[in-house]
Amino acid sequence: MEKNLKKIYKIIFFWFRNPSTKRKISISLIILSLLASIITFLLFANSLPYFKSTPRLATSILIIDVILLILICIKVISKIVTTWIERKKGIVGAKISTKFILTFGLIVLIPTITLAIFSSLFFNIGMKNWFNEKIFLMAEESNLVANAYLDEQNESIKNDALIMSSDIDENFNTIFLNLNKLNIYINSQIELRELTEAFIFKKNGVVLAKGGFTFSTTPDLITDFELFEADRGEIILTSKRKDRVRALVKLKEIQNTYLSIGRFIDPQLVNQIDSIKEQSRAYKNLYEKRKQIEANFYIVFILMSLLILLISILVGLLFADNFINPITNLIKTSNKIKSGNLSVRVPQISSKDEMSLLIKTFNEMTKMLKIQKSELKKQERNAAWLDIAKRIAHEIKNPLTPIQLSAEYLKNKLKSKKDKIYANTIIKKVDVIESMVNEFSNFAKLPKPKFSIIKLNKLCYDLVLFYKKSNNKITFTTKNLNKDLYAKIDELQFSMVISNLIKNSIESITENKNVRFNGKIDLSIYLKKSNIYVKINDNGGGLPRNYQKNKILEPYVTTKKSGTGLGLAIVQKIVHEHNGKFYIDNIKNGTSALIEIPKT
Numbered sequence: 001m002e003k004n005l006k007k008i009y010k011i012i013f014f015w016f017r018n019p020s021t022k023r024k025i026s027i028s029l030i031i032l033s034l035l036a037s038i039i040t041f042l043l044f045a046n047s048l049p050y051f052k053s054t055p056r057l058a059t060s061i062l063i064i065d066v067i068l069l070i071l072i073c074i075k076v077i078s079k080i081v082t083t084w085i086e087r088k089k090g091i092v093g094a095k096i097s098t099k100f101i102l103t104f105g106l107i108v109l110i111p112t113i114t115l116a117i118f119s120s121l122f123f124n125i126g127m128k129n130w131f132n133e134k135i136f137l138m139a140e141e142s143n144l145v146a147n148a149y150l151d152e153q154n155e156s157i158k159n160d161a162l163i164m165s166s167d168i169d170e171n172f173n174t175i176f177l178n179l180n181k182l183n184i185y186i187n188s189q190i191e192l193r194e195l196t197e198a199f200i201f202k203k204n205g206v207v208l209a210k211g212g213f214t215f216s217t218t219p220d221l222i223t224d225f226e227l228f229e230a231d232r233g234e235i236i237l238t239s240k241r242k243d244r245v246r247a248l249v250k251l252k253e254i255q256n257t258y259l260s261i262g263r264f265i266d267p268q269l270v271n272q273i274d275s276i277k278e279q280s281r282a283y284k285n286l287y288e289k290r291k292q293i294e295a296n297f298y299i300v301f302i303l304m305s306l307l308i309l310l311i312s313i314l315v316g317l318l319f320a321d322n323f324i325n326p327i328t329n330l331i332k333t334s335n336k337i338k339s340g341n342l343s344v345r346v347p348q349i350s351s352k353d354e355m356s357l358l359i360k361t362f363n364e365m366t367k368m369l370k371i372q373k374s375e376l377k378k379q380e381r382n383a384a385w386l387d388i389a390k391r392i393a394h395e396i397k398n399p400l401t402p403i404q405l406s407a408e409y410l411k412n413k414l415k416s417k418k419d420k421i422y423a424n425t426i427i428k429k430v431d432v433i434e435s436m437v438n439e440f441s442n443f444a445k446l447p448k449p450k451f452s453i454i455k456l457n458k459l460c461y462d463l464v465l466f467y468k469k470s471n472n473k474i475t476f477t478t479k480n481l482n483k484d485l486y487a488k489i490d491e492l493q494f495s496m497v498i499s500n501l502i503k504n505s506i507e508s509i510t511e512n513k514n515v516r517f518n519g520k521i522d523l524s525i526y527l528k529k530s531n532i533y534v535k536i537n538d539n540g541g542g543l544p545r546n547y548q549k550n551k552i553l554e555p556y557v558t559t560k561k562s563g564t565g566l567g568l569a570i571v572q573k574i575v576h577e578h579n580g581k582f583y584i585d586n587i588k589n590g591t592s593a594l595i596e597i598p599k600t
Contacts, residue, residue: 037308112312183210456532504567
């Protein structure tokens, strides 16, 4: 269960992480619709907290439901229409989107229709059971029985009042003139007729006689209107309380004198009678509105069913987009790669599933293809330059020796100083050309390295010491050269690498000699994990700002005013032959060269 909840949380988090505006709208509509559905259910179940279910509130909620239903319907229809148009145009991913829409639509539609049919059937059966004629007649009869009981109690108290008043009127001379006899008569009538109380009082409120279970010295408040009605000779029911019935009658033989009697009724019985009457009235009201209730139910049910159906379809479409978009991106990227663009990448998705792994693998494969293609082109260029270098070395080196010998012969034979200067110039230029030819030859015919275990720190130290003696205006600093580090290298070739890089630094500093600064070259060597690193830094101004890293190491590419552009190409070739890597880049006010080779 926890795994499923975490998965749902990740999906929701992915949707809300940098979502598009359309996705934001869709997710907002889904959340609002679900909330509206829950509120609607609680409202009609009369279980909505903090709010009382009223017709006005119900109407407002239903209006909101209808608005959300229309908005989701527009969203779903627009998505379906867009997918159909894209399918007609042959846009990548449209066909699979169509399949997803149809699949999700059927998955949601079938159970929704089934649920709607059975819900309607059960509701119809329930309505018939709730509102059948037997239950209606039972409610009516219960109401009649309750009313009959109350009517019987009222009639009984009225009869008792009439009989007692007649007795008093007929025996006026015997009973009324003697108050003791009157009280005895009242109490005997209370016991005989099971009364609760009885009063004989004047119109001005003076009580002449009383009896029964009462703490009051006077009868309950009797209005002038009731007295007026009693004066007309009627027996009036005056009870203001539910737990008893009272009757008021005027005594005919005694002026402005009245008799009030009351009988107790069980309050629980009265409450039950009231409950029966209330429930009967409520059931009758519902029975009369059963058609309206049924219609309202079907309206709300259809509304909720459509809302849930469209929410499910919209959720399905979002899931489909989430699944289809990476596939569409894969197809589009594959087409671009097919046309020769190896720089494109499939946008990585944040979810950690098979699709994410596929995209990652695809991007890594594309990256490897680009690197391999670049390496292949580089090898093709190097092979071409090697061929050119071989031809240049062969064609130029052969005539150099006779030219040099001839120039030296002329220098010895010529007597004029001016002619000797010309001869010396020829000899020097021949030396320069020979040096260039040697570089071509080294690049073209670089032998396979002969590996042996060498103290790399000592090799570097000796070379620094050599160049330090001949360049006393430049400060040389070293680091870690006193610690022995053994490496399996070709000593001659690696000496050529270090020498070439130190010479480049010296030349870079020399070219900036018009600038007032102290030239500095720093060489350090260190061990990290299973690799040995040799770093050479200088403050000679660095490489040009517009240089390209992938071009600077190619043959015949140089940043110097004079140079063959083979130095760094030879360095990289030797380092690669040693299963190492070579990096060069700008640092503050200078250049940094880094060699990485495996430890012995």
